[in-house]
Amino acid sequence: MTLVLSNVTKKYRDFIAVDQIDFTINRGEIFGLIGQNGAGKTTTFRMILNLQETTEGEILWNGKSVNQLNRDFLGYLPEERGIYPQMKVEEQLYFFGELHGKKKKDLKPKIDYWLERFELEEKRKDKAETLSKGNQQKVQLIASFIHEPQFLILDEPFSGLDPVNRELLMSAIVELRDKGVTILFSSHQMDNVEELCDRLCILKRGKSLFSGDLQQLKQQYGKVNLRIRTTMTKSELAALDGVERVQQTNDGYTLRLKDETYGPALFKRIGQGQYIEKFSMDYLSLDEIFKLKVGGTDGQNAAAH
Amino acid sequence: MDRTLLLIKQNYLQKVKAKSFIFMTLLYMAVILVAVNWSSVKDIFSGDDNVTIALIDETKQLGATFPEKGDVHFKATSETKKALEKKVKDGDYDGALILTGKDKKLSAQFITYEAPSLTTQQTVETYVDTASKLYGIQQLNLSAAEAETLLSAQTVIDEVSLKKDDSSKSSEAKMIGIGVSYVMGFLIYLFVITYSSMITTDIASEKGSRVLEVLMASIRPNQHLMGKIISVFLIGFTQIVILVVTALVGLKLAKADLWSSVADMAKDLSGAYIWIVVAFFLLTLLLYLTLGALMGSLVSKVEEAGQATMPLMMLMMAGFFSLIYGMTNPDTVLVKILSFVPFTSGMLMPLRYSSTDLSLSMALISLAILFVTLAVVFVATVALYRRSVLTYSTGSLWTKFKNVWKFTT
Missing domain, CATH: 3.40.50.300 (P-loop containing nucleotide triphosphate hydrolases)
Known part of the structure; x- marks a missing residue:
């Protein structure tokens, strides 16, 4: 049916x-x-x-x-x-x-x-x-x-x-x-x-x-959402390799990565061998995907992914 | 159960049980009962409005002409004019009438203190008029039989028409025809206005509350349209039946012998006329119900229903006012033309048929035009309805109409 x-x-x-x-x-x-x-x-x-x-x-x-x-x-x-x-x-x-x-x-x-x-x-x-x-x-x-x-x-x-x-x-x-x-x-x-x-x-x-x-x-977009809690500043984070965008939230930062393969390198760089309270890589929410697809540059984005 | 039937049942029961319907029906019933019992009702209100007029008849011959009972009654007296004037001033009498004969002619003087009402004036005039004729005849020294012949002389005109299929109605039948046509025209006006706006409002509110969208998921638009037209028609029919029964029972029970006079009047109406009136009534109602449904489907919410019913109201009013105009002169060109226009023919054709020597074939032609128009309007409404019920737009009716066209083709 x-x-x-x-x-x-x-x-x-x-x-x-x-x-x-x-x-x-x-x-x-x-x-x-x-x-x-x-x-x-x-x-x-x-x-x-x-x-x-x-x-x-x-x-x-x-x-x-x-x-x-x-x-x-x-x-x-x-x-x-x-x-x-x-x-x-x-x-x-x-x-x-x-x-x-x-x-x-x-x-x-x-x-x-x-x-x-x-x-x-x-x-x-x-x-x-x-x-x-x-x-x-x-x-x-x-x-x-x-x-x-x-x-x-x-x-x-x-x-x-x-x-x-x-x-x-x-x-x-x-x-x-x-x-x-x-x-x-x-x-x-x-x-x-x-x-x-x-x-x-x-x-x-x-x-x-x-x-x-x-x-x-x-999965098309991959796990490009990284939520972290760190002492690094917003500009330091933005300068890191593979980071596309940084957004400060009331509980740390949300980073948008170019690709999920940057994950391990970023973990090392941000953690510097120390204990990390929060480092969470995840898929984009549907809300974010929807905004990406429907908002402005959707054509290219959809094609790129 | 068939869905159209279910829709009809639901709408019918909902409307018939509604307070507004019950209230309006009761109100109409009350109006009818008051109308058939008018003479008794009038007595309640005007019981002590009797007018007493003192009469000084110096001719000594005319006293019998003036009644001693009734709304306006006379009391013969031999008092002097002076004394009477005082009594009128004091209010013992409402007026005094003094009749004197002079040069074989009757002269009359009507004395009042409070200005008399129009009906009193007219009544007195009528009596004086009769008395004056009687007096004139008496002065000719005729025998009683001769006088009687003269007074009751009245020629009955025997109307003969040479045209073959002419219905050649007597003027009395025409007068009754005009009266009945007026009553029927008024009923058509009342019912069409009430029920066409009911169907418009009903559909507009279903559209506004989006119930229609839900309904459309399970029934076809033409089923919905049929359901609405039939159910509203049945509601109207229910009301008509209630009112007709009320009127008949009222006539039977009324004190005054109205039943026989109504039966007499009905005898003067031909069977064909009654069928024509009924056919026009039903077809006109159906035509306006269909148009009302179409109008309701065009608007987006119930608040706009008034705007949508306006054009129909205008058509109806044009018909009704032409009817009133046509009652005094049913042979004018305007009335002739409008009696073939399907939107007004329901009111005017019965009038023309009953009050002029119009042949049956003309009435049937007009009826056929009305029927064909109804069929065309119905088919067009069905075609447009399925598009308009789900189109929501603002602006004038015309803009809405254009939008329906644009967004659905």
Whole structure:
């Protein structure tokens, strides 16, 4: 059970929103789609949802074009929250479930389970508009998968959530994944993506800059992040061989190396045979990679690595 | 359950259970009940508003013309003018009427202290008018039978038209037709405005709260459109049924014998007219509901719904004011033209059909134009709807329309 996008392009009269995107999502996988505003994430989602037609290319689910499929196999959480403000939480969930072809009596145990799980039990009979934003988001999320879709699209599921609710949502997403649901989601917050995704696609102005395994992406850049605690000054560090950039943090320094092979030499030079409290070489965070790729000189950087 | 049906059920129940719907329906019911019981209701408010007028009849022949009971009633008296004037001043009488015969003509003097109301003035004038004719006849020394013949002389015009398929309605039937058309026109106006703005607001709010995006993931845009139009139509239908039943029950139970007079009036209306009115009513409502849905799908949030309903309101008002204008003269060119324009024909064609000798075929042509327009508007709306429901843009309706076009083609 996989979703395949091949050469998918969406052209409008005067601009190209999505330009030849290719990626494959495997069954039971969490796939991240990241990019700035206007990168084409929502358009991509809408094409997968068959809300918009593709100009070129095709989108296949299990080998069949998505616009030939009954849509009950997928669930969708849009970027801006969509629930009926006047409807009670419970009614809302029944309504969306039935809309996806489920029967009321089959929905009941699931609604009970998820309301309990998301600590919404006592809000059951409340009108949606009286709920806090975080609670509305949780109701919305339940509504998007209450019909047990095989494939779930979550557009910015974490925006505006406090850390506790974010944790709840994360664990729910993982639980769904473990049940075999394939999940595609987008986020601005890279730490969310890093924590959840196995594979991802980075979009910039409709073009795909990378698509594939997160670890592979990190390995492309190598372990060029060096965090140290030392008595050396910033300018001394910057003068060292192999150091590209030095940034002072409130707990030492973060050095960006030209290459991870400089590591041993730097360890010797900085430590000078003495005990070192902190010397940590690591991969770049997704956030840093994203900034490198999407910010300014991404073209060359991507080519260089 | 079929998804369109589910959507219809959900929207229908939500709207019918809404406080605003219940309140409005109750209000209309109250208006109807007051209207059918108007004579009883009026008595409650104007019970002691009886006007008593003293009558000095110097001719001694006309007393019977002036009633002793009623809203304005007369009391014959033989007091002197002076004494009466004092009593009027003191408020014992609301006025005094003095009739004198002079040169075979009746002259009348109406004395009041407080300025009389218009209705009192008119009533008195009517009675004096009748009395004056009667007096004139009496002066001719006719026999009672002769006088009776003269007074009740009234010619019934037998209208004969040589044109073959002419419906040639009597003027009475035309008057009733105008009245019924006005009532129907007003109902169309009321329902179209209420329900087209309901559908616009409804879709705009679903769009604004992004529920629509979620819905679109499981149903097709045309299912959503159909669901909205049908459910709002059913809500309107529910209200109509409630109001019609209220009116019928009210008429049956009303003190005054309104039922038989309404039944008499209905007899003067042809069966074809009733079907035409119903057809125009339904098609006009559907046309505006479709347009209302389209307008709602163009705006980005519910706050803009008012802006979107404006053009439809204008069309509706143009139709309604033409109807009012056309009531006094249904044969003007403007009314003739507008009775074929699909946006206004629902109000004007029934008026023309009932109040002029228009042939049935003309009404059917207008109905066909309306039907074809509805079909075209519906197809166009379906085509545009799937693009517009997910396009969010700011600016005027026209800019939004252009954006929908630009961003989706």
